[in-house]
Amino acid sequence: MIGSLRGVVIERNQDSTVLLEVGGVGYLIHVTPRTLGELEPTSQAFVYVHQHIREDAQTLYGFLDRDERRTFEILIATHGVGPNMAMSILATHTPRALIDIVATNDHGALTLVSGVGRKTAERLLIELKGRMNLPVMDTPQGEQAHGHRAVTDVREALTGLGYSNEEIRDVLRELSATDTAENLLRQALNALGVKRA
DSSP states (O other), X not given: OOOEEEEEEEEEOTTSEEEEEETTEEEEEEOOHHHHHHOOTTXXXXXXEEEEEEXXXXXXXXXSSHHHHHHHHHHHTSXXXXXXXHHHHHHHSOHHHHHHHHHXXXXXXXXXXXXOOHHHHHHHHHHHHHHOOOOOOSSOHHHHHHHHXXXXXXXXXXXXXXXXXXXXXXXXXXXXXXXXXXXXXHHHHHHHHHHHO
């Protein structure tokens, strides 16, 4: 099984895949949009890898850190979550945010993920409660909860202003969860204004 790869980024593609050349062999790796942005063509890169094997295909999923790969593996071990949905969840929420979402039973945050409705979100929260026993990562618990609360407040404010789930999901991906709700809302409205202009 492939657990990690180090090599040169040959290309990155619109479908969130990168071609990483390692020792003369090119590996096509599926990554989240956040990871895709970090992997510059012609640069050296190291990614943690999950090799997903099915009867008809072998697919590589790449992550910039162990926590993200571990979260992905927890997600795909959950009933009804395949690799594509797991990647969508990680494209929308970082592992830290996901831990907080599960801890606070935040259905709304999970429904921001493309393809996840209210019922699926409720089932996922129940199933992930027992699985999301990841160690506390870099951010202290208080900061983590504060950051998540700010993002939740911004999401609710944007919903109240009539923005769609898709618009909100896309803009929240671009923001830093460590900022205050006021700053995040200002940044979100600026970004949404540019997109609608």
